[in-house]
Amino acid sequence: MTAQKLLTNIAFYALVVVIVVFSVFPFYYAIVTSFSTGTELFKVNYWPKVFDWGNYESVLGGRNFVRSIWNSVFIATTTVVFALFLAVTASYALARVRFRGRGLLLMMILAVSMFPQIAVLAGLFELVRFLGIFNTPYAMIMSYVIFTLPFTVWVLTTFMRDLPVEIEEAAIVDGATPWIIITKVFLPLLWPALVTTGLLAFIGAWNEFLFALTFTSSETTRTVPVAIGLLSGASQQEIPWGPIMAASVIVTVPLIILVLIFQRKIVAGLTAGGVKG
Amino acid sequence: MxxxxxxxxxxxxxxxxxxxxxxxxxxxxxxVAAWPLLRTIWFSLTNTLLSDLYGGEFIGFDNYLSIRVLESGRVIYRGTLVDPAWWNAVWNTVRFAFVSVFFETVLGLIVALVLNAEFKGRGLVRAAILIPWAIPTIVSAKMWAWMLNDQFGIINDILLNLGLIDQKIAWTASVDTAMYAVLMVDIWKTTPFMALLILAGLQMVPRDIYEAAKLDGVNPIKVFFKITLPLIRPALAVAIIFRMLDALRIFDLVYVLTPNSAATKTMSVISRENMIDFDKFAYGAAQSTLLFAIIAIFVSLYIWLGKVDLSGEGQK
CATH class of the missing domain: 1.20.5 (Single alpha-helices involved in coiled-coils or other helix-helix interfaces)
Structure with missing residues (x-):
């Protein structure tokens, strides 16, 4: 009996090790590669042998990549602030007020967040051209509303639905208007939810590729994913793997740190939203 | 007032x-959503060019299917619906979506069951599986492109050392393996998301049920299929539909990992290619409208047949 138990335990921990190795290895290998230059790059090294900052220097030394990081920070931050601003009031209405067609409206919002983005690409392209914001950050800020806004509304609605009714009733008895209820009663309680939702929306905007690829035409206006996706070497055949890995590590490490810090909250937000961040 | x-x-x-x-x-x-969608549908009914967005004329459904009878009596069919490249993309997308979601569900279930057990280092495992999810898709595409590199890639090196292959495989470039490469990366990247959604469902299952089953000496496998699976079915259904929708619109991974490969080109990729790269703006718009229609029909069927409650209103 105990032998069998031991065996089960060993099998279980073996499975755990496999899961962890599979999850972590590709990023680990990217880090190892990012520190290799020259011929070292083209040897398969399972363990870090050299620590050469050359790739990092070449990526950060070129002006365009730093520029891309700033573009991405600006676009993602603005998008998130805008989405949260609109979503707080909207989700209050959806979570706390009974009105006809509420379920339908929620389904519509969910439908928009699940939209194939390609279906609006032609129309958005026209809109971007019409507004004269092609090849500017505002093209991305505007188009990212399509997935950040429904997502934030949806998650905040589920969070707000769970807040106890008593708090609101007390405020209503005191004669508080809905606006006062939101800003003075709910907002202080919602901070954790706002941080989580904001972070998830930020990651979504940070990672977006299709719109950023289509609505930019010069290297200086690219966002990080487009810059990495289109990073090319001196010639067509020569793919600069070292710098690509260095760039990948640079933009991923902050994300991973953020995700690990906010782990629990992110898991809660993800499962409430059920939407891929 | x-x-x-x-x-x-x-x-x-x-x-x-x-x-x-x-x-x-x-x-x-x-x-940003309704108006552009309507404009896309409108563009699909015109012959608009990328270089001249306002010069298009209404041509009905010709971008989808046009039938012309020549004087000689020959009938010529044109349009997306008779375009082999389009049907290839449809097939690629559907195949990708079903295979990736299937594996993500099975592997996600396994990971979720592991995380639902109590053991030392559980927090560490959960942190580890969040890493693939946190990495931007483009970055994971590049990371894997490097690992799958035919000459210097570590995957070929591992497989050669293990004796599983005799010669190096050009994973992303070869027509036979490009789809496997895309599937591999997508499954790696998205299984964590699936696992977390399923885990949330698993944690709703009261522990006493398992203890009762254990006392009665029910076989764990039977417990899983007779108790756990039916109880997490709603959570599973929602997770699967979300993943499915996401898989059907896949663009970035395919575009970066296997550029211009006919073996992996999906509906989103081919639509954008026509719209932006080939200056067949209206034709691409027609293809993206079709993708939208396919997804809309699929979702309606899924919700209707599976009686899935997505709004969460029913839980109240």
Whole structure:
């Protein structure tokens, strides 16, 4: 009996090790590669042998990549602030007020967040051209509303639905208007939810590729994913793997740190939203 | 205004406030979602060019299917619906979506069951599986492109050392393996998301049920299929539909990992290619409209047949 138990335990921990190795290895290998230059790059090294900052220097030394990081920070931050601003009031209405067609409206919002983005690409392209914001950050800020806004509304609605009714009733008895209820009663309680939702929306905007690829035409206006996706070497055949890995590590490490810090909250937000961040 | 409000009941007042709270969001969504969608559908019925967005004329459904009978009696069919490249993309997308979601569900279930057990280092494992999820898709595409590199890639090296292959495989370039490469990366990247959604469902299952089953000496496998699976079915159904929708619209991974490969080109990729790269703006718009229609039909069927409650209203 105990032998069998031991065996089960060993099998279980073996499975755990496999899961962890599979999850972590590709990023680990990217880090190892990012520190290799020259011929070292083209040897398969399972363990870090050299620590050469050359790739990092070449990526950060070129002006365009730093520029891309700033573009991405600006676009993602603005998008998130805008989405949260609109979503707080909207989700209050959806979570706390009974009105006809509420379920339908929620389904519509969910439908928009699940939209194939390609279906609006032609129309958005026209809109971007019409507004004269092609090849500017505002093209991305505007188009990212399509997935950040429904997502934030949806998650905040589920969070707000769970807040106890008593708090609101007390405020209503005191004669508080809905606006006062939101800003003075709910907002202080919602901070954790706002941080989580904001972070998830930020990651979504940070990672977006299709719109950023289509609505930019010069290297200086690219966002990080487009810059990495289109990073090319001196010639067509020569793919600069070292710098690509260095760039990948640079933009991923902050994300991973953020995700690990906010782990629990992110898991809660993800499962409430059920939407891929 | 104040006297007016006095005549309204509290719930009417609240409903009025709700309307004004919702209006800005609805306006924003109309502006960036509904209007562009309508314009895309309109463009698909014209012969608009990328270089001249306002010069298009209405041509009906010719971008989808046009039938012309020549004087000689020969019938010529044109349009997306008879375009082999389009049907290839449809097939690629559907195959990708079903295979990736299947594996993500099975592996996600396994990971979720592991995380639901109590053991030392559980927090560490959960942190580890969040890493693939946190890495931007483009970055994971590049990372894997490097690992799958035919000459210097570590995957070929591992497989050669293990004796599983005799010669190096050009994973992303070869027509036979490009789809496997895309599937591999997508499954790696998205299984964590699936696992977390399933885990949330698993944690709703009361522990006493398992203990009762254990006392009765029920086989663990039977417990899984007879107790756990039926209880997490709603969570599973929602997770699967979300993943499915995401898989059907896949663009970035395919575009970066296997550029210009006919073996992996999906509906989103081919639509954008026609729209932006080939200056067949209206033709691409027609293809993206078709993708939208396919997804809309699929979702309606899934919700209708599976009686899936997505709004969460039923839980109250």
């Amino acid at each position: 104040a006297t007016n409000d006095g005549g309204l009941s509290l719930s009417q007042q609240r409903q009025r406030a709700a309307f004004w709270f919702l209006a800005p969001m609805l306006a924003a969504l109309f502006f």
